[in-house]
Structure formats: C-alpha cells, structure tokens
Amino acid sequence: MMLKTGGAAAAIAIAFMAAASSPAFAQDAVTCGTDRTIDIAEFTWPSAAVLAHIHAKVLDAGFDCNVEIVTGDTVPTTSSMVTRGSPAVAPELWTSTVQEQWDAAVSDGTTVALGDAISDGTVEGWFIPRYTQEANPEITSAETAIANPQVFADPEDSSKGRLYTCPPGWGCELATGALFEAYDMEENWNLFSPGSGGALDASIARAFTREEPILFYYWGPTAILGKFDAVALDMGEIKPEVYACNTNPDCDEPAGITAYPSSPAIVGAAAWLPEEAPAIAEYFSKVGLTNAEISELLVYGDENQADAEATAVNFLKTKEDVWTGWVPAEVADKVRASLS
Template structure:
C-alpha cells in the first residue's frame, strides 16, 4: 500500500475544536490542561456521533483539550500512524482489515476495544406475520415461521405481481456485496425455486418497500441490517439461519450460513495510553447498545439534525448508558456542562 504522506495536510480538514483549556488535572490522569486529544471524524452518522459524544465527555468530564478532524476512513488510520490523530471512533475490521493490520504492526496504533455491536445483517419479515397485531386487527399469518427453511411453505403470501408463480424477496441495492451474497443464499436454502429477487435501486427504496408494507399490514420478506433508523421505526423479526461458518462463507458453498456478526472497534494511538490513561480506560468501557444507535439514527432522520449536533440528546436520554463508563466525579462534570 502506498504511503502518500505529503497528501495528509491537504486531506485533513478541521471539523471542530471543542472549547479550550480546562485548568487542573484530569481525574485519575496527568495534567489534562497540557494535553490535546485529537479524534478523526470519518463522516458517517454513527462514527460522527461517537466522535462528538466521546470528545464531549473527555473534554468536560476529564478536562482535556479536544479536537476533531475530518478525514476519510483509511486516512484516519494513517494519521494515527503518523502521530496526527489519537482516536478513530469506529473501524469495521472486516472492511478495513489490511490497513488496520498494517497500523497495528507498526506499534503506533492499538485496537482499544469494541464501540458497539454486533452489526447484524439478515433476512427479515414483519413481526405481525408471526405474532399478529391485535391493535390493528391483524391475525398471525405465519405462526410457525422461524427459519429461512420454512419460507418455501409461505411463498404465496409474498406473491410477485409480475410472476404469480413465485414470491418476492427484496435484496440489497446494486453494487453492494450483499446483492451477490443474497443471490447465492437463495440457492443454498433452495428458495430460488420459490422466490424472485427484487433489487431496489437505493437504500431508501429498500427501506420504503419495507415500511410501506408494514404500514399496510401486508407481508414483506427481504434483507436488512442493524444499526439503522428503519428498524427503530418498524417491528421485524430476523429469520434463523445456520450459524456463521467460515468454511461455508464463499461462493462455492453459496454462503450457506448466517452473515457474520461484526463488532466495530475504537482504534487509538499507542502513545495515548501513557499520555491519558484515564481517557484510555474510558474508551475501553464505551459500548453503545445497537438499539440505542437505531433510535439515534431515527432521531436524526426525523429531526433533521446532524450527527455532530445530538450529543446533549444522547447524554440526557441515555444517562443510564454512558454513566456506566465513567466515575461519579466525571459524570458530575459532564452533567454540569450539558
């Protein structure tokens, strides 16, 4: 992999500087007023959200100076290697395994720990199909449905208007790896004989197909993932599949098992552990429930706010979550700044 060091200054853009020095020492750490901790914001909603709330807690709870720099995902890791960034708030190891391994091998970067998880992908149906919904007068349609292997029995409920001899399965959008994976899975589970694959043109089109069906009380069968705002808005059930098996996870075996769960991680500069051990300990404890992220993403969708603007919303609504990661003293400092 090329290492274009000379490009870093042009790529890095300062996104925010979170208030200046705070006199005194960080609780349990060194002289916080002389230490600046720099985050990367790689730009997608969950990562931006995490960078900003973690930075707020570190600044106001522990007394450190904090900066947030906008970078691309890979450049953020490169900047940790070069000593220009201290924390990347969300790295998906399966997507960035090569650059992450390269960073760790230099000894300048460390995987601090998971920041949330698991990220889940799977095949879903509306929960009312299995359990019914008395409030809407909906009786269970598939009360015995548990597994993908049950789906041949129910294809008529998902009938394709363009091909009435088959049902419809909504896959992911063109260009995503899951499009190919889902096509293989249909073969592996014997569902290609019963269902046609519909490929929506965008993630919004996929979400709309699900939401519209559920609002009408109609069947829907398709692929989705978490965290996402959509699954905070609707009630769906993920169908059982054979457990993930690395030996089956290939085209030759048609990916004949569940998607692997993935745990995004916080990556930090190795030097941070010595410079700010209290911050390091805090970051080790961060673990945001996926359900909270779903709700956060729905709040963004409905409120029109940016993910960099909802730290107060999170700290207020989910005090029972973040206070588990910090001391009472730090929590009091954070509350005072909210």
C-alpha cells in the first residue's frame, strides 16, 4: 500500500531511516527514547481496542516507555492528533473516512503513517448469512437484496425489510445512511441503528444462532466475520468521489451509489514520535497483522468473554512467533517476564 507523504513527512522518514541504519540506533533500540507520555488511542471497535492494549504492553514492559491508553475514535482522534500532537499513536486508523484531513496533515508534517495495521487490507460492506443466500440464490448483490425486503422482514414491522446499520458516531454510519437514501429504500425498508457495536454484534449473533435471515453492515477483520459464515454482497463499483461526499456531512450533492472502499488501516502517529523515539517508530513499522490473524485473536476474546486487555495478553502469550519479530530479543524477554 502506498501512502502519501509531504516534504516534512519525507524528512522525518529520511531521518528515521538514517537513525535506524546507525550502530547507535541498535544500541538504543531497547529504550523508549522520549520522556513524553506516549498516549495510544483505544478506538471503540474490538480489533483497534485489542491492538491498543498489545502495543501499550510492549512499549511499557519492553521499551520502558510512559504509556497511557486513551479513549478515541476515527474523526476526533485524527483532529486531536493534527492540532495537539495527542494522542501520539492511533494503532488502527481507517483513513478513508478522514482522507482529506489526513493527507493534509501528512503533507504539512504534523502526522505520519508508521506502517500498516492490517497488512492485507480491510473489508467493509453489506453481508448476509450463507444459509440465507443458499435459500435465496438470486441474492448476490445489494440490489437483489433490496428487491427482496420480505426475506429480511423487520421483526417490529413485517411490511418492510430491515437493514442493520453502523453504530452511531462511526464514519460508516454516514456512508450506510447515504446508500439507504441513494437506493431509495425508504418505502420498503427500515434502517435500524443498533445503538452500539456490542448491540450490533448481539443482533448478528442471535440471527446466526437461530439461522434467521439478516442483512447487515459490517467490516473486517472482526470476531463476527471470523466466527460466522457471512457472505459479502456485491456493492458494485467503488467511486471515491461519491464515497467522499457520502461521508461528508457538509457535502451538498445528493447521495450516490458506491461500494465501500477497502480503507488503508494504518498506524497513524503524531510527527513528534519518530523524531523523539525512533525505536518506537521502527517497532510500529513492523506490527502489521493479516485479517485472519486479527480475526483469530478476536474470536478468542468473544468466546472467552475477555476484554481488550485480556485478549491482548492472550495474544502475547500464545503468538510469540508473531510479535517477537517486531522487537529486539532483549525487549521480547522483558515483555515475557511481565506476563509471567
């Protein structure tokens, strides 16, 4: 994945690479490099929350950094990082919903992309259970699902179908609402807001457990897509300009039809981090996980009712073959010791 960089950001990258190639850097790699608190944004969806805790534990125990986990979400975290340099790190930043602001900040040298959070890209769209598609083989796309509201009847209003949308406050809420409007679904469908990510998960899990039809917005990697056999519907062509307008509350154009783009999910950081703590920047350049790897760790959390911190600890204990490749041996030893 190619990420846009501006002059200041490029200078940071060059300085970082030069530091990484020097003998002094290798000697200092086991120290944090900054006395500042490295605040890590814990976003509201499970994968981002778990990644925040994984990285916080490695930085705290392995690099002796002052670390704080802070509550965050895509839009407010990006704005705060740009204007205040805090939080220092967003470990799973989906840039598609803040693309213009993010690109401008990178170009201005206030933020920097340290690497990929999800190495094989994100998944986003409308899904149905495979058993529903097998019973209704004509439903392969958003259009064919919309043409069959009776298959996905709203339990509170059986005269209409129900589309489960994105939780309130997330960028995908705007995108899904715009598509609902663009597809002229108001007459035969209800757009149902679950109220939270947990409530959306519960609705999906209940439908799959009962083998009931459900049409729902979702994204990956997630425990839900790792646990249940869901089929992504064909959403048609990706139209970046349309999607940008659909997700911009100030856009005056009418909502348009577009597929959800596969958003780059990056490790975003305030520009001061690689300047003051090059060892930490190098660490974050290596931490990308695949969809399958993240889904696997999230299934553990789901099946064991483990919170983000406990799920992170399980990952560090059971996936040493993965994370020890991110750090020097001395750092790995210190992380292991902290887990015992």
